[in-house]
Amino acid sequence: MYLYHFGIKELPFTLTPNTSYFFGLPSHKEALNVLMTALKCGEGFIKVTGEVGTGKTLICRKLLNELPQHFVAAYIPNPCLTPTELRRSVASELNVELTALADQQEFTQRIQQRLIDIHRQNRSAVLIIDEAQALPIESIEALRLMTNLETESRKLLQVVLFGQPELDEKLALPELRQLKQRVTFSYVLRLMDADQVYQYVRHRMFVAGYRGAEIFSKKNCKLLFKASKGTPRIVNVLCHKSLMLAYGEGQQQVSSRQINTAIVDTEAAYLSSSLMLKISLGLCLLSVLSTVLYYAYQRFYL
Numbered sequence: 001m002y003l004y005h006f007g008i009k010e011l012p013f014t015l016t017p018n019t020s021y022f023f024g025l026p027s028h029k030e031a032l033n034v035l036m037t038a039l040k041c042g043e044g045f046i047k048v049t050g051e052v053g054t055g056k057t058l059i060c061r062k063l064l065n066e067l068p069q070h071f072v073a074a075y076i077p078n079p080c081l082t083p084t085e086l087r088r089s090v091a092s093e094l095n096v097e098l099t100a101l102a103d104q105q106e107f108t109q110r111i112q113q114r115l116i117d118i119h120r121q122n123r124s125a126v127l128i129i130d131e132a133q134a135l136p137i138e139s140i141e142a143l144r145l146m147t148n149l150e151t152e153s154r155k156l157l158q159v160v161l162f163g164q165p166e167l168d169e170k171l172a173l174p175e176l177r178q179l180k181q182r183v184t185f186s187y188v189l190r191l192m193d194a195d196q197v198y199q200y201v202r203h204r205m206f207v208a209g210y211r212g213a214e215i216f217s218k219k220n221c222k223l224l225f226k227a228s229k230g231t232p233r234i235v236n237v238l239c240h241k242s243l244m245l246a247y248g249e250g251q252q253q254v255s256s257r258q259i260n261t262a263i264v265d266t267e268a269a270y271l272s273s274s275l276m277l278k279i280s281l282g283l284c285l286l287s288v289l290s291t292v293l294y295y296a297y298q299r300f301y302l
Contacts, residue, residue: 002247006215012208013236013243017058019065023203027190031059032066038185039071039126039158045147045182046160047132049167050189053233053268056162059189060130063160067126072118074127080134083142087111090127090146112149115156125157132163133170140170144179191230197221200232201239215243215253223259227269234269238262 003009012021022028031048038046050056057077067073074093081089087107091098096114098107118125127146129135135143149156161167171180192200198221205215216224216239228234241262242254249258263269 002243005247006210006243006252007212008205009209011240012204012210013240015233015236017055017061019058019062021204021207022058022062023200025055025192025196025200028055028059028062031187031189032062034185034187035059035063035160036066039067039124039160041184042124042158043155044158044184045179046158047167047171047183047186048160048162048189049165049186051191051231052164053231054189054191055232056164056189057130060128060162064128070123072123072125074125075130076127077130078134079129079132079139080136081139082136083139086135086139086142087146093127094125108145108149111146112156115149119156126160127157128160128162130162132161133165133167134163135170137170137173137175140176140179144182147182192225192232192235193230194222194225197225197228197230197235200235204236204239213252215246217253220254220256220259223256223263227259227263227266227271229270231268234266237266238269241265 001011003011035046035048038044048056048059060075064073064075072094074090076086076089076093079086087104088098088102091107091111094111094114096110098110102110115125127143129143143159147155147157147159170176171183198216198218201216201221201224202214224235224238227238238259239254242258245258245261246252246254251258263271
């Protein structure tokens with residue numbers, strides 16, 4: 001695609017959460033600090049929420065990579081599971097074998113023994129669930145029951161929940177008030193501001209191997225900020241499309257026109273009033289031109 005044109009080794013704005021591109025936005029750093037502090041305390045549920053595209057999965061993977069060695073981690077990326085499926089997934093992640101017809105009692109006995117063994121090794125078990133807003137209510141209750149396993153001094157299993165704001169709405173339900181009371185630490189991810197968008201774009205280009213003159217100017221990064229509201233995922237989409245357009249036109253820098261074209265082509269982007277006016281005027285001119293051509297055809301060819 002445009003790798004050779006811009007002298008980069010890989011696509012800098014893919015949507016895959018790649019920890020090598022972790023920028024360390026203030027909000028992301030704070031979230032990781034909260035998570036590490038909470039895990040060292042050794043009790044309760046820990047919750048991180050944020051809007052779609054704010055980097056929750058990236059932070060989740062960063063946490064998994066940076067957990068101290070004494071942690072035994074179980075990771076569930078797709079929690080849309082029944083209570084039985086959830087228990088089996090947790091058991092599999094912690095290397096616990098269950099029989100084909102294992103019930104709640106067998107699971108509790110086997111998982112408790114595994115957690116006690118981990119504790120005796122002076123290690124800690126943590127269950128990390130991404131997209132936790134997808135957990136059915138019955139499965140959330142099953143999750144709460146898992147955390148009842150404890151010694152006299154500490155919980156045997158900690159749980160970290162990553163989710164969209166809908167997770168907070170779900171936990172606010174009366175039937176889940178017991179679990180909500182066990183959330184001892186929580187953090188809400190913030191969106192980027194205009195300067196952070198500029199630094200974020202430069203960082204990703206640098207990690208991808210770019211060493212030339214600035215491709216995205218500060219002025220154009222303000223357009224990216226307005227269209228994305230500071231959401232990293234939307235910034236990635238817009239930058240990728242803008243680079244494709246610049247490559248197609250043989251240019252070494254991205255222009256505001258190319259960014260505006262990418263914005264119009266992206267459903268998730270927010271259109272500014274000035275851009276909407278330009279689009280409206282363009283559609284009006286197109287309509288007038290179509291009408292003129294139609295009457296010209298009627299007059300001269302019919």
